[in-house]
Amino acid sequence: MGMAQCKSKYDILAVVGPTACGKTSLAVDLALSIGGAEIISADSRQVYRGMDIGTGKDIAEYTRNGVTVPSHLIDIADAGEKYNLFEFQRDFLVAYEDVKRRGAFPIMCGGSGLYVESVLKGYRLLPVPENPALRARLETKTLEELTAMLATYKQLHNNTDTDSKKRAIRAIEIEEYYLSRPVEERSFPQLNALVVGVSVERDVRRERISCRLRERLEQGMVDEVRALLNSGLAPEQLIYYGLEYKYLTLYITGAMGYDDMVKGLETAIHQFAKRQMTWFRGMEKRGVDIRWVDSSLERGQVVEQVKAMLYE
Numbered sequence: 001m002g003m004a005q006c007k008s009k010y011d012i013l014a015v016v017g018p019t020a021c022g023k024t025s026l027a028v029d030l031a032l033s034i035g036g037a038e039i040i041s042a043d044s045r046q047v048y049r050g051m052d053i054g055t056g057k058d059i060a061e062y063t064r065n066g067v068t069v070p071s072h073l074i075d076i077a078d079a080g081e082k083y084n085l086f087e088f089q090r091d092f093l094v095a096y097e098d099v100k101r102r103g104a105f106p107i108m109c110g111g112s113g114l115y116v117e118s119v120l121k122g123y124r125l126l127p128v129p130e131n132p133a134l135r136a137r138l139e140t141k142t143l144e145e146l147t148a149m150l151a152t153y154k155q156l157h158n159n160t161d162t163d164s165k166k167r168a169i170r171a172i173e174i175e176e177y178y179l180s181r182p183v184e185e186r187s188f189p190q191l192n193a194l195v196v197g198v199s200v201e202r203d204v205r206r207e208r209i210s211c212r213l214r215e216r217l218e219q220g221m222v223d224e225v226r227a228l229l230n231s232g233l234a235p236e237q238l239i240y241y242g243l244e245y246k247y248l249t250l251y252i253t254g255a256m257g258y259d260d261m262v263k264g265l266e267t268a269i270h271q272f273a274k275r276q277m278t279w280f281r282g283m284e285k286r287g288v289d290i291r292w293v294d295s296s297l298e299r300g301q302v303v304e305q306v307k308a309m310l311y312e
Helices: 021-036 085-101 115-119 133-138 142-151 165-179 203-219 221-232 235-239 243-252 259-285 299-310
Strands: 012-016 037-041 105-110 193-199 290-294
Touching: 012 115, 021 037, 021 105, 037 085, 037 203, 085 105, 085 115, 105 115, 115 193, 115 259, 133 165, 142 165, 142 290, 165 290, 193 299, 203 221, 221 235, 221 243, 235 243, 243 259, 259 290, 290 299
Parallel strands: 012 105, 012 193, 037 105, 193 290
Antiparallel strands: none
């Protein structure tokens, strides 16, 4: 598969859209059609190992007729960890620079709007160094005291969680660092991105979500969650990831019957897709130009449409 047939003025192509709109398979088709392209995932849950069916990794999607498109930022964290935006930006940059250095073309694909936007708008986030003196001082405090301290900061940059003293101390360390720094922070490169949104009619989207949920249950999604629980993860750790992991954990631990679980989960995924669309519309208001393509068109047509934009 040769390099891109001709140089695009864009640094990166982003394929975005709500859950079940078919963005992964479109990104793979585009990567193969362009040639020499690699996919960087922008999905906040596909980073976790062992969480495959529930996050819809669809690893098989990346291979067509024996050719596999390389992908990045999938399976890079352990289930039970709480991966955050800081880490995503850092890991994205490493992957992006790696793809570029090898002369390949990066395609970012995902539905986590905040992750996508943090790259497209070049949010400046900084890797905060450790502060041993502060740590020693905080070490003597209880988790309650640390949590109360955290609440006094004006704006939590990283309010992901404070479920352990170690995490609470790290969060305070980050806040203290921000207090003493001007806003220029670490610069994130400004990327010239072509952003393509996959639009799908609401009824079609609902039908696909329901159909995909049934497929995943048949593929063994319950067993996947049971295996994670058996591996020593606490139910709360899985419930934290929401959607599939929350509902299936509630079912496995006996807090919910099977039918209620399926109904509740289906409703939650529909609401999630709506929130994703709200986020993408907000991105447009915030100045991101999203070019929408119609998912109901024949796939070859959509690929040609996007390539025409890429090389216009």
